[in-house]
Amino acid sequence: MDSAWLLLSLRIALIAALAGLIGRWQGETAGWAFGCMGLLLLLAFHYIYLARLQRWLKQPDSQTIPDAWGAWGNIYIELYRLLRREAKAREQILSDLEVFSQAAEASPDGLVILDADNHIVWCNRMAEQHLGLRGERDAGILVTNLIRLPRLAEFIAHPGEGEPLLFRPAERRGSVLSIEAIRFGKDRKLLISFDVSQVERADTIRRDFVANVSHELRTPLTVISGFLEHMLAEPAPEEARHQLGLVSEQVDRMLRLVDDLLILSRLEGESQMLREEEFDVRDLIYEVSGEARRLSAGRHTITCEVVPATLKGSRDELHSAFSNLVSNAVRYTPEGGRIVLYWEVKEGKGIYRVEDSGIGIAEEHIPRLTERFYRVDRGRSRESGGTGLGLSIVKHVLMRHQATLEISSVPGAGSTFSAVFPAWRVTLPQA
Amino acid sequence: MNHSEHLSKQYDSDLEDVRSRVLQMGGLVEAQILAAIDCFTTGDHDKVSQVEEAEFRVNAYEVEIDDMCVHVVAKRQPAARDLRLIMGVSKAVTDLERMGDEAEKIARMARQVHDRRGLQIPRSAEVRRAGEMAVTQLRRALDAMARLDPDEAERIIGEDVLIDGEFRNILRQLITFMMEDPRTITTALEIAWIAKAIERIGDHVKNIAEQVIYIVRGTDVRHVSKELRRFGGSPGEGL
Numbered sequence: 001m002d003s004a005w006l007l008l009s010l011r012i013a014l015i016a017a018l019a020g021l022i023g024r025w026q027g028e029t030a031g032w033a034f035g036c037m038g039l040l041l042l043l044a045f046h047y048i049y050l051a052r053l054q055r056w057l058k059q060p061d062s063q064t065i066p067d068a069w070g071a072w073g074n075i076y077i078e079l080y081r082l083l084r085r086e087a088k089a090r091e092q093i094l095s096d097l098e099v100f101s102q103a104a105e106a107s108p109d110g111l112v113i114l115d116a117d118n119h120i121v122w123c124n125r126m127a128e129q130h131l132g133l134r135g136e137r138d139a140g141i142l143v144t145n146l147i148r149l150p151r152l153a154e155f156i157a158h159p160g161e162g163e164p165l166l167f168r169p170a171e172r173r174g175s176v177l178s179i180e181a182i183r184f185g186k187d188r189k190l191l192i193s194f195d196v197s198q199v200e201r202a203d204t205i206r207r208d209f210v211a212n213v214s215h216e217l218r219t220p221l222t223v224i225s226g227f228l229e230h231m232l233a234e235p236a237p238e239e240a241r242h243q244l245g246l247v248s249e250q251v252d253r254m255l256r257l258v259d260d261l262l263i264l265s266r267l268e269g270e271s272q273m274l275r276e277e278e279f280d281v282r283d284l285i286y287e288v289s290g291e292a293r294r295l296s297a298g299r300h301t302i303t304c305e306v307v308p309a310t311l312k313g314s315r316d317e318l319h320s321a322f323s324n325l326v327s328n329a330v331r332y333t334p335e336g337g338r339i340v341l342y343w344e345v346k347e348g349k350g351i352y353r354v355e356d357s358g359i360g361i362a363e364e365h366i367p368r369l370t371e372r373f374y375r376v377d378r379g380r381s382r383e384s385g386g387t388g389l390g391l392s393i394v395k396h397v398l399m400r401h402q403a404t405l406e407i408s409s410v411p412g413a414g415s416t417f418s419a420v421f422p423a424w425r426v427t428l429p430q431a
Numbered sequence: 432m433n434h435s436e437h438l439s440k441q442y443d444s445d446l447e448d449v450r451s452r453v454l455q456m457g458g459l460v461e462a463q464i465l466a467a468i469d470c471f472t473t474g475d476h477d478k479v480s481q482v483e484e485a486e487f488r489v490n491a492y493e494v495e496i497d498d499m500c501v502h503v504v505a506k507r508q509p510a511a512r513d514l515r516l517i518m519g520v521s522k523a524v525t526d527l528e529r530m531g532d533e534a535e536k537i538a539r540m541a542r543q544v545h546d547r548r549g550l551q552i553p554r555s556a557e558v559r560r561a562g563e564m565a566v567t568q569l570r571r572a573l574d575a576m577a578r579l580d581p582d583e584a585e586r587i588i589g590e591d592v593l594i595d596g597e598f599r600n601i602l603r604q605l606i607t608f609m610m611e612d613p614r615t616i617t618t619a620l621e622i623a624w625i626a627k628a629i630e631r632i633g634d635h636v637k638n639i640a641e642q643v644i645y646i647v648r649g650t651d652v653r654h655v656s657k658e659l660r661r662f663g664g665s666p667g668e669g670l
Binding site for chain 2: 132134137138141142144145146148149150153
């Protein structure tokens with residue numbers, strides 16, 4: 001490259017030297033004229049090459065690159081290299097992109113990329129099938145315009161929060177999709193749709209199975225328990241009486257278990273709407289505390305501290321949730337302990353709270369307490385007569401009322417279970 | 432960003448807001464009609480109140496969208512396709528609201544039919560099928576509005592006769608029932624009302640599809656035969 005520029009300078013120097021010589025022999029004017037002519041020729045030559053470069057730049061192609069000499073040759077060689085580098089890089093990027101889009105197409109889940117304003121940018125074939133989109137044709141359309149789920153707009157506005165949205169596309173009967181939204185990059189969102197029809201179906205089958213089995217078990221158990229009662233009333237030897245008593249205890253436990261399973265499977269049936277009514281919370285809590293006193297049989301002090309208020313919801317279901325919480329307290333509080341039932345309204349929210357001075361729960365158990373049959377201490381709760389389903393029932397009932405369960409506990413000092421109800425379910429009496 | 436660009440962006444988003452509002456309303460009506468048909472097939476009382484509750488929200492949408500349309504027209508003075516969009520959308524809103532009313536009618540009738548238990552309900556499968564057809568048509572019409580796809584809209588208009596045919600079928604079968612056993616007359620009449628409501632929903636869907644064609648092509652295809660529609664003529668030109 002340096003040599004080309006050197007050559008160009010040499011050429012100018014040559015023209016200047018020749019012009020000087022001619023000037024000395026033929027006079028000054030002829031010298032200047034020759035110099036100008038030489039430079040003009042050089043200029044014209046460069047202009048021609050400039051024009052060619054411009055023409056070529058309109059359609060740059062490494063095949064049609066013009067030949068040239070001197071500095072122009074160098075420039076074309078550099079341009080040629082640049083072109084090759086670009087082409088290679090583009091190929092690389094394209095093949096990378098191809099790999100990514102093939103991977104996205106191969107995904108068994110539907111993927112939809114949305115821009116900051118929720119317009120569709122891209123979607124894979126699975127998403128087309130799941131959500132009835134039409135690939136590239138739908139790019140740029142607001143996603144809520146095509147998927148007109150009443151709750152979708154709100155759902156997309158807060159990506160990554162809350163439960164996945166369940167969606168039953170009307171085009172495909174019986175299939176259930178679960179939709180999730182994730183924020184990525186700068187303000188972009190990714191909608192992911194999974195086909196959960198199988199899971200949903202398996203869940204229904206399991207629920208039906210549990211419900212049917214519990215139902216079938218109930219009748220024979222009732223018969224057995226009836227006859228046992230009858231036999232216990234008859235005179236019998238001491239040993240037989242003792243054994244019959246044990247059998248009767250176990251039968252009662254099984255009956256309770258079956259009842260709880262039935263309640264739970266009914267609560268899980270999503271299709272069942274909540275039968276809502278407004279009722280006085282105080283009455284319900286007095287009722288529950290009365291039952292607790294009977295269960296405790298004088299071993300504990302049970303008191304209530306309640307404010308007047310009405311609650312909107314299913315009284316029957318809440319009765320079972322409230323009494324489950326209290327009977328747990330009775331079971332896990334040693335004799336002479338204290339149990340207090342609170343009902344208070346804070347910032348509009350209604351809070352039902354059961355405090356006991358019982359054995360408490362170690363922190364690591366708290367998150368798992370509401371699992372079915374989860375037991376902190378295997379031996380203990382069975383002897384105290386629990387079914388292991390109580391807190392699951394509580395959780396389900398509260399969920400159906402949009403309420404939350406909060407648990408705090410100090411081992412050895414007692415536990416507090418609070419059910420917090422949203423403000424719109426609670427009405428305070430007019431003052 | 433310069434000033435006028437900012438203004439036109441704001442204007443575009445105003446227009447888009449109106450359209451997406453209408454489509455959301457459409458989604459709600461769609462769910463409402465499905466729930467109403469469920470009321471009829473299952474006799475679920477909770478669903479009836481669901482339909483009635485949705486009716487309030489549909490009405491609120493109508494008022495809100497009408498207000499939005501007036502504001503866009505007053506503030507932005509839209510022209511050409513934008514103006515047609517506003518006009519078409521505000522007519523589609525009326526149709527959607529009427530569909531909501533029909534859905535409520537179906538739900539109410541369904542409750543009456545189911546409250547008079549003991550009688551076998553004739554022809555519920557056909558009614559269900561007609562209802563589902565109407566909902567599918569509605570979904571396609573709303574899709575066509577979202578995509579501004581006049582070809583799809585044209586297909587929807589052509590297929591309205593299917594729902595009409597289904598309606599006549601149901602009627603004929605109900606008449607047979609009534610002649611066989613006069614005790615079924617009350618129920619059969621109520622079912623006829625339900626079928627009629629479904630047929631009306633189909634007509635409203637057709638109107639919405641016509642608005643889509645009007646928005647995109649600027650031709651008014653109402654009360655125009657299919658041939659004229661193909662040539663993009665108005666009824667005046669055809670005579």
